[in-house]
Amino acid sequence: MTTQQARDRSLPLRERKKLRTRRALADAALRMFTENGFDATTLEELAEEAEVSKSTFFRFFPAKEAAAIEAETELWTAYLAALADRDLSGPVLGELHQTLAAAVAGLDPGWDERFVATRLLVARESALLRYVEHYRSGIKGQVVACLAGKLRLDPEDLRLPVLAELAMTAFSLAGRPWIYQGGRGGRKALLERHQDAVKAIPASLDLSAPAQPARDGGN
Amino acid sequence: MTTQQARDRSLPLRERKKLRTRRALADAALRMFTENGFDATTLEELAEEAEVSKSTFFRFFPAKEAAAIEAETELWTAYLAALADRDLSGPVLGELHQTLAAAVAGLDPGWDERFVATRLLVARESALLRYVEHYRSGIKGQVVACLAGKLRLDPEDLRLPVLAELAMTAFSLAGRPWIYQGGRGGRKALLERHQDAVKAIPASLDLSAPAQPARDGGN
DNA sequence: CCGTATATTGACACTCAGTCTTATTTAAAG
DNA sequence: CTTTAAATAAGACTGAGTGTCAATATACGG
16 A cells, blocks of 8 residues: 555665554554544554554654654655755746656655545544644745755745745645545646646736625625 | 723623633733743643633633634734725735735734734744644635635635735744844834735745756755 | 674553533623 | 523543653674
8 A cells, every 4th residue: 555665675674664564553544534533543543453552653653643644744755855856947936846746756656545535534634634734834944944055045035935835835725626536637637736726826916806896795 | 911801891791701811811821831831831720820720711712722822813813804894906915915904903002012922932832833823724714715705706716725825924924033023113014024025925936046056965 | 593782662650631521609680 | 689591610531642661672793
């Protein structure tokens, strides 16, 4: 289901075991939270499912929520790595868009399915939504720092967080309808939606209200 | 320190008491979390400081974090109210900017000071940061819904969340340096910074990297 | 193959946020 | 003053998250 590198002979036995445990916990979390609900699933049950103790769980994940969003984590980790490697040239928003697209293209074959399941779960469980928002905000901060370094700009330059925000927002918004269709069309379809969302950004700034709206309530 | 309407004779006694209790809890939270740290302050101590029981605390606030960010809550509540009342005409981003400025202008005289203290605390305590991020995200959703109604657009229109995000991001970014100067210049200075941040939005989209950067590492 | 240093783990105790129930108090209305 | 409805205090209870310690498994040098 997850990355197949757990049988990789290149890694020492100890590391392979750790990877397997981590995957077992993440898979169990996604499945059990989806089936029984986040609150109704206790950590002990989850740990027992993966045949480890509660203490071991916390050696792999900093919180109950974290185990459920591995697919999200893989995505943004790949994004940050791709960004660090990239030579930027031309409009930065476009570069961020391409970087994210490249990161998505390089993910595990099974990632699509897990990502859809993860985001459906997150949309249902507010505790997870909160956690993901905070996680993405941390990523955004790292993107800003990376960009400031590459572009030799003041890290306080307001344009950087705006761009980082827009790039991530566009992707997340693009993902929403894709997810509710069960990921139809695979990640190729996701990237097309992402493209559209990026185009919607300058269009947003041009959005105007009619000069004199009918004034009959509105909201 | 907080709103002075607690002695307002127009309100029934019971309501006045509730307001006083709420303020006592919010003030105690801001002060105690700042002095002793968020984790080191238990709910029982906080409740005892305000001379109520733990159960009462949870009748006023949904979480320990919520009591510390009343100033933030007042701001965005006023923003939503101002937006609901407003007739939109012209570029929407500019309208959101003006709406927020009007909301800030209408807040309590003591709000500035509490807001500075709140945001300094939030920046220090990651649990509070997480909570605020989630709170603002909920506000953003309400802004999108309100805009969709007023502009008669599909609530799924990607431009709406982008605009809502940009308006809030601009304000929060503008607030950062203002806060670290202790709110120097009052809310007038804050609104000037806000103005600059809004201007930085279209400038962000134009930001380009040099065609061939020196390629010497960067980050 | 064996013994030792070093991670990794399980078991357990502990704190505290948050929920729930019940009995008591207090404001408002008649 | 009495009745009614709301607010509150007190305290039991659940479960997440932390810290400690002993047991166990792994890597590694001989």
